[in-house]
Amino acid sequence: MKVTKKVIASLNKCYSMAPLRYKGQDCFLVAAEKHDPCYLFSAEGEKLDTVWEEPGGVMTMQQIPGSDGAFLATHKFYSPNDSLEARIVIAEPRGGKWQIRTLCDAPFVHRFGILQRGGVNYLLVCCLKSGHEYKEDWRFPGATYAAVLPRDLSGFDEDHQLELSLLMDGMLKNHGYSKYISDGVETAVIGCDSGVYQFIPPAAPGGDWTINRLVEDPSSDAVLLDFDGDGVPELASISPFHGDTLNFYRMDLVGQYQLEYTYPKRLDFLHATWACEILGKPAWVIGHRKGDMDSLLVTWEKGEYRFRIFDTQVGAANALQLENGNLIMTNRETDEVAMYSFEED
DSSP, X not given: OEEEEEEEEEOTTEEEEEEEEETTEEEEEEEESSSOOEEEEETTSOEEEEEESSOOOOOOEEEOTTOSSOEEEEESOOBTTBOTTOEEEEEEEEXXXXXXXXXXXXXXXXXXXEEEETTEEXXXXXXXXXXXXXXXXXXXXXXXXXXXXXXXXXXXXXXXXXXXXXXXXXXXXOOEEEEEEETTEXXXXXXXXXXXXXXXXXXXXXXXXXXXXXXXXXXXXEEEEOTTOSSSOEEEXXXXXXXSEEEEEEEOTTSOEEEEEEOSSOOXXXXXXXXXXXXXXXXXXXXXXXXXXXXXXXXXXXXXXXXXXXXXXXXXXXXXXXXXXXXXXXXXXXXXXXXXXXXXX
């Protein structure tokens, strides 16, 4: 496999990314963890615009379905010890400028997602913790909340906020979020200290969410991905919170996930994660932010998991594959936004 890397921008503590369909083009957003900007890029990596200069603290962004460039983003989550004022904002292009306003306050919100089912948009909000009194205070577990996200968001602002409903609390170190489509339904895979959970939206507004615990092992992030192509997804997770261990689980004959394999090498401060397809094969992109700070591809070949390092000493925070197949990594520890392309040897 041949890998080509292109650094497309330098952004202090670059962190969050999201695809964005805007003015008929496939674009993507990159935002920073600290008090730094959010940029808009073309799919080819050309910087198109600055969406905001600050406040930063952006853990998650996602386009509002059906919109032309409007998206939701977290603001003011600067670290697990500095995120009491975190919130979710609406960003909309208006007359050549970007209007930013509050959708809802969500203290310690780290990840969120928009899931669609039955023509309804559901906002799922994951809060890392619920409070603290000193640095590294983990006595106050996080929680997951939800709300129906109206098609028209024009009425929401600082004084008129979207109300969230509690789905599940007691979720210590509620960190990981990924999307998985199961039988045509968009679901969320959420990792925390008590395991990995799959959240399934109700079939109709007002109905109950379905919450399934997939495994009990502590997880920082997890993905469902059919590595071997047998039609049943494997579960791959980072363990524990900001951990150093990669675990792989396979479903048994009664529908329970059992630990199949643990990667023997410890990768300090694992963080970047993205499930996708590269060169026709299901692939899990991962990166860690201490030690060698490698970025890796995990695939299934000849009956086993194969691990390829495609970059090193970069410290990726997040990964995103674009529609054109290129992979974008926010290499937080080197402040570089990098684009990777892959070719067969």
